[in-house]
Amino acid sequence: MxxxxxxxxxxxxxxxxxxxxxxxxxxxxxxxxDPIPFAAVYVPGARVGMxxxxxxxxxxxxxxxxxxxxxxxLGYLTQTKAIQELPEQTINFQLRPSDFELEAFVFEAGxxxxxxxxxRAVEKRKDFDKxxxxxxxxxxxxxxxxxxxxxxxxxxxxxxxxKVTSVLDSIRELTNDEGEKILPVFFSETLSHFYxxxxxxxxxxxxxxxxxxxxxxxxxSTTSQITGSAFQEYNFYKNWLTILEKxxxxxxxxxxxxxxxxxxxxxxxxxxxxxYQLQVYPRREQDLAFSGTIWIKKEDxxxxxxxxxxxxxxxLNFIERIKIQQELEPTIMGPLIPAKTRVQIKIGQVTPNTxxxxxxxxxxxDSVFITDPKPTSFFNNSVELRPDFxxxxxxxxxxxxxxxxxxxxxxxxxxxxxxxxxxxIRFYSEGLKFFATGFLPVGKIDxxxxxxxxxxxxxxxxxxxxxxxxxxxxxxxxxxxxxxAYGFKDQRFKYSLSAKNIxxxxxxxxxxxxxxKEIDQVGLEMESLEGNSVFLAASRFGTLRRPFISTNQQLKxxxxxxxxxxxxxxxxxxxxxxxxxxxxxxxxxxxxxxxFQTTELRASLRYGRDEIILINDNERASFGPSKWPIFELRFxxxxxxxxxxxxxxxxxxxxxxxxxxxxxxxxxxELDAGKVFGEVPYPILENHLGNGTAFYTTAAFNTMNFxxxxxxxxxxxxxxxxxxxxxLNRIPLMRKLKWRALANANILFGxxxxxxxxxxxxxxxxxxxxxxxxxxxxxKPYLELGYGIENIFKFFRVDFFHRMTYLDSPDANGFAVxxxxxxxx
Numbered sequence: 001m002x003x004x005x006x007x008x009x010x011x012x013x014x015x016x017x018x019x020x021x022x023x024x025x026x027x028x029x030x031x032x033x034d035p036i037p038f039a040a041v042y043v044p045g046a047r048v049g050m051x052x053x054x055x056x057x058x059x060x061x062x063x064x065x066x067x068x069x070x071x072x073x074l075g076y077l078t079q080t081k082a083i084q085e086l087p088e089q090t091i092n093f094q095l096r097p098s099d100f101e102l103e104a105f106v107f108e109a110g111x112x113x114x115x116x117x118x119x120r121a122v123e124k125r126k127d128f129d130k131x132x133x134x135x136x137x138x139x140x141x142x143x144x145x146x147x148x149x150x151x152x153x154x155x156x157x158x159x160x161x162x163k164v165t166s167v168l169d170s171i172r173e174l175t176n177d178e179g180e181k182i183l184p185v186f187f188s189e190t191l192s193h194f195y196x197x198x199x200x201x202x203x204x205x206x207x208x209x210x211x212x213x214x215x216x217x218x219x220x221s222t223t224s225q226i227t228g229s230a231f232q233e234y235n236f237y238k239n240w241l242t243i244l245e246k247x248x249x250x251x252x253x254x255x256x257x258x259x260x261x262x263x264x265x266x267x268x269x270x271x272x273x274x275x276y277q278l279q280v281y282p283r284r285e286q287d288l289a290f291s292g293t294i295w296i297k298k299e300d301x302x303x304x305x306x307x308x309x310x311x312x313x314x315x316l317n318f319i320e321r322i323k324i325q326q327e328l329e330p331t332i333m334g335p336l337i338p339a340k341t342r343v344q345i346k347i348g349q350v351t352p353n354t355x356x357x358x359x360x361x362x363x364x365x366d367s368v369f370i371t372d373p374k375p376t377s378f379f380n381n382s383v384e385l386r387p388d389f390x391x392x393x394x395x396x397x398x399x400x401x402x403x404x405x406x407x408x409x410x411x412x413x414x415x416x417x418x419x420x421x422x423x424x425i426r427f428y429s430e431g432l433k434f435f436a437t438g439f440l441p442v443g444k445i446d447x448x449x450x451x452x453x454x455x456x457x458x459x460x461x462x463x464x465x466x467x468x469x470x471x472x473x474x475x476x477x478x479x480x481x482x483x484x485a486y487g488f489k490d491q492r493f494k495y496s497l498s499a500k501n502i503x504x505x506x507x508x509x510x511x512x513x514x515x516x517k518e519i520d521q522v523g524l525e526m527e528s529l530e531g532n533s534v535f536l537a538a539s540r541f542g543t544l545r546r547p548f549i550s551t552n553q554q555l556k557x558x559x560x561x562x563x564x565x566x567x568x569x570x571x572x573x574x575x576x577x578x579x580x581x582x583x584x585x586x587x588x589x590x591x592x593x594x595x596f597q598t599t600e601l602r603a604s605l606r607y608g609r610d611e612i613i614l615i616n617d618n619e620r621a622s623f624g625p626s627k628w629p630i631f632e633l634r635f636x637x638x639x640x641x642x643x644x645x646x647x648x649x650x651x652x653x654x655x656x657x658x659x660x661x662x663x664x665x666x667x668x669x670e671l672d673a674g675k676v677f678g679e680v681p682y683p684i685l686e687n688h689l690g691n692g693t694a695f696y697t698t699a700a701f702n703t704m705n706f707x708x709x710x711x712x713x714x715x716x717x718x719x720x721x722x723x724x725x726x727x728l729n730r731i732p733l734m735r736k737l738k739w740r741a742l743a744n745a746n747i748l749f750g751x752x753x754x755x756x757x758x759x760x761x762x763x764x765x766x767x768x769x770x771x772x773x774x775x776x777x778x779x780k781p782y783l784e785l786g787y788g789i790e791n792i793f794k795f796f797r798v799d800f801f802h803r804m805t806y807l808d809s810p811d812a813n814g815f816a817v818x819x820x821x822x823x824x825x
Contacts, residue, residue, distance in 0.1 A: 022088045024059040027052050027071050030094035032344060032358060033408050037325055038293065038307050039073035039095070044080070051270070054327050054340045055403065071095065074279065074293060075309065114262035117276050120301040121252050128302045129237035130335045135197040135373040138337065139366040141402045144227050145412060146186035146214070147358045182358070184412040185419065186214035188227040191400060195374055201610065202379040202563060209392045209400075210385070213413065215420045215429050225383040225614045232363045234324055234341060236306060240660055242626065243322060244345070246724075247660050248288045248310060251280045252303070258663060259289045267298070270305065274298045285313040286729045286738070290324075302336060303328050315725035315738050317794045317824060320348040320356075333370055340364050364402040379563045380507055382612050444474035451537055452483045458543050459519060459579060461489025467496075472617040477502050479618040487519075492549075494518045500618070508566075508613075508620050509559040515552070519579070522546040523687030523707050529699065538693050545692075545706045548683070549577040556602075560613075566606040573642055574598045576683060581770045584681035585759050587646075592765045596681055599644030604634040629657035638678070648678030665723040670698075673715040679755045682773045685710040688748060688782075696799045696818035701746050703784045703803035703816045710773040711750030719745045722790075744786030744799065751778035774809065782806055795821050 027036045035056025042049030043066045052058045060069070065085050072078040076095035083091070126132055191209040196202070212223045234241055239253040249259045263279040275295040282289035292308035310322040323344040328336040340363070347357040398404070405413075420426070434440040438449030445468050452465040467483025474480075482497040498514035520526055523546070524539050539545075556570035575597045583592045608630040612623035631654070638648040652674035659667040674686055688711065690704035691697060698720065723741040728734040752775040760772040776782060788799035799818045807814050 021062040025091040027056045027093045030096045041071050114264040124301045128336045137369040138194045142190045142363045144188045145360045148183040148355045149358045184415050188212045190227050197373040204379045206384045207389050210389050213416050232361050275304050286315045286725050318347050320346040337368050460487025463487045507560050512556045514554045517551045520550040522683045547579040551575040564608045568604045570602045572600045587679050596645050597643045598638050599642045601637040606632045648680045650676050667721045670718045676712040682760050685712050696820040702801045703813050708774050712752050714750035716748040739789050740791045742788050746784045748782040750776040
């Protein structure tokens, strides 16, 4: 009898001795609801603790009961919660951001111990940079959420907003830490394969499945191309990371000591790896640099994980915070691939009475394959959609998501679906798109562009017009576009009609036929100013300079033969009917003529090695190059055939390049050189673009007058440098304004042959003097230098230009002030 009693007593004592308290939970940001990875979770007074995983989760097993558990993380207020005396329990934490800022660390003697760790990590960059792999492929899952937050009371009281919130009363409210409503407007999920090859450096993403829902989103195909992982790539082994078109210096860049200070916080176990935990922070608070924490493995000095923020003090507009969290895993060849990446971009209120914006991006790499390089032809399109990319059931997504959607994300989906059906929301979203694109979708056609609806100038008087085009709903093979306008003063109709057939979308091959009759201006032709819509609109309003009626018929073919290499060819028939006093001498006869017709055979080659191209509905849209220049070579042959009256050849070479100058900012330059062979009327020459308006444009010489100079051979360089915050950040009073300095230099060499000078008479047939064209001295360049300030009140820019040469020319403008408005970060 004693033995069973003793056994039971021993059993209960053992249970008491070895009993465990299992505590699990999740740590999230109270403001955004997003997980906080790498946060320290521990029991005060006990040697029990861990860091949260990438999803903010933790699990602790305690042998003895303790009364509290605590969570701390740099940049957040520490939080402590009570532990109940239960075997299992869930304790979640919502941490609030703190205003704590690190002060500079002072080392009394010797080198900062963190410097040697960073130095070794930088030396090992080539070993771990994924760009050193010959080729690889990843399978990715990406989700994006965009919310409107900081809904002020005044904003909420607007009648249109009240109509929205009243409809959403039935949906569970989403709020931030201050109890303010968050209004989701966009949510997407994408499954894709990403392909990379080195030598040449090429990238491609194939979107397998995509689900997009959002306010104002009518076409999933265009949006799905930019919601995949290709646009969410953050490689800290590069010196500079481009985020929102700004370049930020990596904490392990070659010039790390110039931009950063570091502090060695601890030596911690991350998974199975022992890592150095380092705090990084910018040497100058307004530099485009990160602050936060990085973990570097002790064994080989590879990055293990990062939690970095671009703080509000950085010289950025509207951006309150950019936060990047990333886990990296080694491939079988050694270089690292991000396993999970989470990015938050918080955009503040433009004015106190408006709302802010919160964008969240999450990418998880499901699997990595080290493969043989794909052929270069495979990379023709940067982004490609599978034909059935939008056909996936909810069961499919439930099985293929890396992580299930949280209850908050499910509520977001429900709210977005409800929002986009509300009439007032649809009205405003369509109105914004109409203003931005110029076209208003109505079924299978788009009305516009609105810039053609009305105008006023000295030739046409009041002008009215109307236009439309077909969209992808009408056809993915055919695109038709046209407009009709009428001037009440000149009583002339103007029109433009075009029909385009898309022969191949993969290697972008099209053939287009167009016809138009329009008022143009010498040196300000619409065809050459398509990318400068504001300047073109300003120059076509009011007084027109050397106007003429331009009648054109054109046949154009284009094809992208391989990645970045676009070929164009065509035939253009044009008629020049001047509306000002113009004459030229016909070649051979010397007779006075004022009208002429040309027939041009055209061909051009364009090459952008790393230019990102997307297919936007039935158009080809460029997102620009990231590193390499864009080259373009154009050739035109004027022939005396099909009513062509002038025999000539035109050759033009163009380069555009964006250069990152590191600490000193960003430079952009455009080199343009050309030659006209043959005797031609001066409107066929290169009539250099001046700027007689008060608005700044990169396409013109800003102190040159309209029609001041023309050339039949020329070379020009337009150089622009943006110092970002390099200069003005160092001036205490200027630093708070966040103004940014910039500089310009434009130089032009040009000349005109004697035969083309003689071709332009200075008197008409009746002996009255007529205006011809100015020309440059072949030994003397046209030069203008400029400087300016941008980011004035976050929107405005002022440029000051000094004309350095040809100051003795009639009406020469030695100094000019140009203004412009822009939205930049």
